Amino acid sequence: MRNYTLNSWKKDTKATKKPDYKSRMNGKLIIFSAPSGAGKTTIVKQLLERGLNLEFSISATSRTPRPNEVHGRDYYFISENEFKTRVSAGEFLEWEEVYSGICYGTLKSEVDRICSQGKNVIFDVDVVGGLNIKKHFGDRALAIFVQPPSVEELRIRLQNRQTETAEKIAMRVAKAEYEMTFAPQFDVIVVNQNLETAVNEAEKLVRDFIATA
Numbered sequence: 001m002r003n004y005t006l007n008s009w010k011k012d013t014k015a016t017k018k019p020d021y022k023s024r025m026n027g028k029l030i031i032f033s034a035p036s037g038a039g040k041t042t043i044v045k046q047l048l049e050r051g052l053n054l055e056f057s058i059s060a061t062s063r064t065p066r067p068n069e070v071h072g073r074d075y076y077f078i079s080e081n082e083f084k085t086r087v088s089a090g091e092f093l094e095w096e097e098v099y100s101g102i103c104y105g106t107l108k109s110e111v112d113r114i115c116s117q118g119k120n121v122i123f124d125v126d127v128v129g130g131l132n133i134k135k136h137f138g139d140r141a142l143a144i145f146v147q148p149p150s151v152e153e154l155r156i157r158l159q160n161r162q163t164e165t166a167e168k169i170a171m172r173v174a175k176a177e178y179e180m181t182f183a184p185q186f187d188v189i190v191v192n193q194n195l196e197t198a199v200n201e202a203e204k205l206v207r208d209f210i211a212t213a
């Protein structure tokens, strides 16, 4: 489902995935990835309240904010041009054109900002971005895949959210089917059948991981 309209630009900017970048401090990296609508954002928000010394990595995106979203809290909302400039400047740890014409990326400065405060970083990113971050940080990162009970359930959740048009929901569902195929590459899969159970399971995984040397 990935759309490659910006690919020629991407090929010119391989420097964004420099393998030599390491954040300066030693916090742990907790990665949450999932098909859209699987509940990962809700799980991430709840984990932030559970005393795990976590801070959210605020991604940059070229999409427009939804009602209730705040620049600098949910995302750094920037124009496509600014996004491209910052890709060329090597400011991203990873970035993806998650939807056609819409880019999302993790800024190296975010990881540094959080780790320099002695905190652990929690990411809410797409499956490809999540695996790239895991590859980059290895054992310092825990990559968790949040799986919806089924694709049909996912469609219902997206419809109930009422933030997207029918066309966009169809696009996200099709993409979700593709994204599910990445699940086995993650360190662990949490099935979000029941939100409270999934949050508790995720909390235990994160707590245990942070406690390891």
Ligand code: 5GP
Residues within 6 Å of the ligand: 034, 035, 036, 059, 060, 063, 094, 095, 096, 098, 104, 105, 106, 107, 124, 125, 126, 127, 128, 129, 130
């Ligand atoms: P939404 O537009 O619904 O907020 O996010 C769409 C998708 O983009 C979600 O799967 C979200 O996790 C992903 N995403 C958000 N930030 C990043 C990022 O920094 N990098 C990547 N690769 N994906 C991201």
